[in-house]
Amino acid sequence: MSKLMRTEYDLLGACEVPAAAYYGVHTERARRNFQITGTAVSSFPDLIVALAAVKQAAAQANASLGLLAPHKRDAIAAACEEIRAGALHDQFVIDVIQGGAGTSTNMNANEVICNRALEILGHSKGEYQFLHPNEDVNMAQSTNxxxxxxxxxxxxxxVERLLAAMAYLRGHFAAKAAEFAPLLKIGRTQLQDAVPMxxxxxxxxxxxxxxxxxxxxxxxxxxxxxxxLGATAIGTGITAHPEYxxxxxxxxxxxxxxxxxxxxxxxxxxxxxxxxxxxxxxxxxxxxxxxxxxxxxxxxxxxxxxxxxxxxxxxxxxxxxxxxxxxxxxxxxxxxxxxxxxxxxxxxxxxxxxxxxxxxxxxxxxxxxxxxxxxxxxxxxxxxxxxxxxxxxxxNPERLAEGVERSIALVTALNPVIGYKMATAVAAEAFANGTNVRQVVLDRGLMTREQLDEALRHEVLIQPRACVPAGRNP
CATH class of the missing domain: 1.20.200.10 (Fumarase/aspartase (Central domain))
Structure with missing residues (x-):
């Protein structure tokens, strides 16, 4: 073992790991194998915190069943608490895209937690005879x-943060809705003038x-x-206590x-x-x-x-x-x-x-x-x-008001009063002559100015209303 490296072993044999690293042989092999995105799992702190919570919960459950010694439980829990508080996240070095269904990430967590727990127990990193990544930290668990x-x-x-952000954005839209409530404009469908809103x-x-x-x-x-959790490999719970x-x-x-x-x-x-x-x-x-x-x-x-x-x-x-x-x-x-x-x-x-x-x-x-x-x-x-x-x-209130007055679609509001056929004629004339709906209706004598003002009143244009067609009983 060199001054800067330590040697660890797995089923493939010996592998050198940086001596200062909290991760071990399984993580080191995966780090070399999966150089894909350049983005490590540590880029998602929530996942690291969640992994530490799972390992801590597992240790506490196994200890309560008499399967894990109290001093091991306490050391594992202490290491997990540190990680959940933000420590050692830089030791989670596996690429986010990896083969093995997440096994490399699970082993990364096992090794970091184990080596930090070994330090808490007064041992050196890699002294797995005192606390083991698989046998102790991963007890009754599977990557799966x-x-x-x-x-x-x-x-x-x-998602909780996203929900808060969406609620924040929603509040700003609501504030603008209240601020802009008095401003009449033309709505649009298919990018063409529709009715006022x-x-x-x-x-x-x-x-x-x-x-x-x-x-x-x-x-x-x-x-x-x-x-x-508790399913272990495929859902049967093999290696776990029935109450685990x-x-x-x-x-x-x-x-x-x-x-x-x-x-x-x-x-x-x-x-x-x-x-x-x-x-x-x-x-x-x-x-x-x-x-x-x-x-x-x-x-x-x-x-x-x-x-x-x-x-x-x-x-x-x-x-x-x-x-x-x-x-x-x-x-x-x-x-x-x-x-x-x-x-x-x-x-x-x-x-x-x-x-x-x-x-x-x-x-x-x-x-x-x-x-x-x-x-x-x-x-x-x-x-x-x-x-x-x-x-x-x-x-821009002036631009909004101008759009309402110029829009031929304003004639839609007169349908219940003068009828669809006459409204169509008014629209066609206004378009052909480059004038507005108000002027054509007045020129044709279809409504008095007072009647027209009432029919095109702001409040009337933007909500349902009961209307009796001109010259006909309802």
Whole structure:
């Protein structure tokens, strides 16, 4: 053994590991094998915290059954507490994309926890005769129940932050809806003039859309709180005490403060990725709707002089290296791109979940990577959109009012009074002559000015109303 390295052994033989490293031989081989993305599992701190919680819960459950000595339990628990508090995350060096169904990540956790626990017990790293990564830290466990359980816990932690970010963004849309409530404008369908609405109603719809997605996300989160800890290799619980699963899950509930439950059928739970598919689908739904909202913002602010120009987005940076004075909608654009990525990640999750075979899905690493990236980017996107865009949006009242008066679609509000056929004639004349609906109706003597003002009153235009057609009984 050199001064800078220590030698460890596995079924393949000897392997040198950096002497200062808390990880061991299994992690070192995987580190060399999987140089794929350049992104280590430590990039997802929630997963490291979740793995430490699982190992701590397992140690406590095994000790309560008389299977793990109290001094070993205490050392393992102390090491796990440190990791859950943020220590040693840099020792989780395995690439997020890896073969082996997550075994490398599980062994990375076993070795780091074991070597830190050895130090706590007064021993050196690698002195596994006193505490062993497999026999003690991994007691009554398999990658096949530890890894998916940790993914679910990590997903819950990450989703809670996303929910908070979505609620924050929703609050900003609600504030703008209230601010813009008095401003009448023309709605549009298929990018053509439709009927009047208020700018407040337009922004209120975004508030409601986010609220719906928050509810769907909470439903999806409830599904991932069901774990398969205690299933061990394929769900039969081999090598675990009959009471281990219940005790370990209860300990995990206490440690994480999450409403976790044990799956009623551990064989099914070990091979099924349905909850991940559901969560990914809801993330995609959220991304699609956020992207649609950002499309709207870019359209409504287009111009500013030669486009719709109904709202102004905050100017965040110069928009061109060649066109002086140009400012682009960079915040909605970045959220659009997040959405594109999340949509693609959902397809990755779908294929990976489908590719499972028999009693295990070997592709949960790429599922975890896709889910965690989607949640993180959506969380950051919601906060960025709220703070750097929605909060600073202003309206152009003159442009909004001009659009209402010029729009031929305003004649729709007169359908119940003058009838569809006459309204069509009014629309055609206004379009042909380049005038507005009000003028044509008055010129034809179809309504008095007072009647017309009442029919086109702000409050009347934006909500249902009872109306008796002219010259006919209801």
């Amino acid at each position: 129940d530890v890894y998916p359980t940790a993914i679910r816990i990590a997903a819950c932690l990450a 208020t700018l407040g109603q337009e922004f209120s719809a975004y508030d409601v859309m986010l609220g719906e997605d928050i509810a769907r996300l909470r439903e999806a989160e409830a599904l991932i709180r069901e774990v398969n 699963a219940a005790r370990a899950v209860e300990q995990l509930r206490l440690l994480t403060q999450l409403d976790l439950s044990s799956s009623p059928n551990l064989i099914e739970a070990t091979q099924d990725c349905g909850a991940f598919i559901q969560l990914s689908g809801v993330l995609k739904r959220t991304a699609v709707k956020l992207s649609k909202v950002c499309n709207d913002l870019r359209l409504l602010s287009s111009g500013p002089r030669s486009g719709l120009g109904e709202i102004n987005l905050p100017a965040m940076q110069a928009g061109s290296s060649i066109m002086p004075g140009k400012v682009n909608p960079v915040i909605p654009e970045v959220v659009n791109q997040i959405a594109f990525e999340v949509i693609g990640s959902d397809l990755t999750v779908t294929f990976a979940a489908e590719a499972g075979q028999l009693q295990l899905n070997a592709f949960e690493p790429v599922i975890a990577n896709a889910l965690f990236r989607s949640v993180r980017h959506l969380t950051n996107g919601c906060m960025t959109l709220a703070d750097l865009c929605i909060k600073g949006i202003t309206a």
